Amino acid sequence: MQDFFRTAGADFTDTFKGAWIFPLLILCIIWILWQEKDRMKRLLTGILPLVFLFLYWCPLTGKLFMKILGENVYWRILWLILPAVTIPYAGCLLLGKVKGILRYGVFLAGLAVLALCGKKVLSEEWFAPSTNVYKLPQNVVAVCDLLPENIHALVSNRLMPYIRQYDPSITLEFGRNAMIYNGMEEPKDDSQILYLEAQKQEIDLEILAPLAKQRGCTFLIFSANRTYIGDWEAYGYKKYADTDEFCIFVDEDYQTGEDTRKWED
Structure with missing residues (x-):
């Protein structure tokens, strides 16, 4: 139970941190439930977001969704709340209550509230100036420039989304x-065992290296801060190259x- 609330709380905080959108959302829901007379509109824009919030925080439904979706994407349940629908609709209800020039004032005030309660889309947390024509992280380019073509590799999750773009x-x-x-x-097959071992801070080569060999991983690329139990050469791999952030290992049987x-593209 504690693990569930720890995961749900961390995901919730990460989703809404740095902004006041959630308190604004709650105020808008209250306003809709108070002012909206149409039952269907009240259900869709006022009650349904509360239902999804309940499902998110309820341990019974939460654990079920975590089992189905996986803990890493459980936070996407919060997308179903649709603040981009609820908040504007509440604003429209408010605008319908005023007339004349006052309506323009309320509209401008609403824009100001949204701007102040939100956060910049192009923030440094998610975006950085491009340092190459590919618009990929420079650490990815540094690794790819060292690798030969037409190889099969097991790579760090930090590189995974970008390698094949380059x-x-x-x-x-x-x-x-x-x-x-x-x-x-409890991993059920060799693929799962290999993946989970590769995520560890201290990697046991007795487990990882034979499975990587078996699955034809010619090159292995890990973050430079990883440590290893065992000797790479004892398991048929050797150091190939380094960058500032990654270490590259190659199968000793690989021929240039x-x-x-x-597979082939």
């Missing part, structure tokens, strides 16, 4: 869909120019 000749052992394995306590891709 070089589509590289195939990846895991895509973003593999993130559903995060938090899995060899095509090790699992």
Whole structure:
């Protein structure tokens, strides 16, 4: 129970932090329930958001959704609340209560409230100036420039969304869909075991390296702060190259120019 509320609370805070949209949303819901006379409109814009909030915080439904969706995407339940519908609709109800020049004043005040309660879309938290023509993180470009073409690789989750944008000749052992394995306590197959081991701060090469070999991962790329139990060369891999943020390892049997891709584009 505590784990559920810890996860739900962290996701809720991360979704609404840095803004006052949620308090504004609650005020708008109250206003709609008070002023809207049409039952269907009141249901859709006032009651339904409260229902989704209840489903989000209720441990019974919350654990069910976490099991179905995965803990990493549970926060998307909050998208169903639709503040972009509820808040403007409440504003329209308010505008309908005033007339003449006062309506323009209320409209401008509403815009000001939205601006002050929200946060910048193009904030430094999510956006950064482009440093290359590909508009990809520079650490991705630094890694890709060291890799040969036509290889199969197991890469850090930090690189996963970008590698094939830079070089589509590289195939990846895991895509973003593999993130559903995060938090899995009892992996059921070798693929899940390999993924979960690769996420650890201290990676046991006795577990990871044979599975990576078995699945044809020619190159392995991990964050530079990872530590390892065992010797890479004892399991058929060796250091290939480094960047400021990542370490690259290669299968000792790999021949320069060899095509090790699992599929062709």
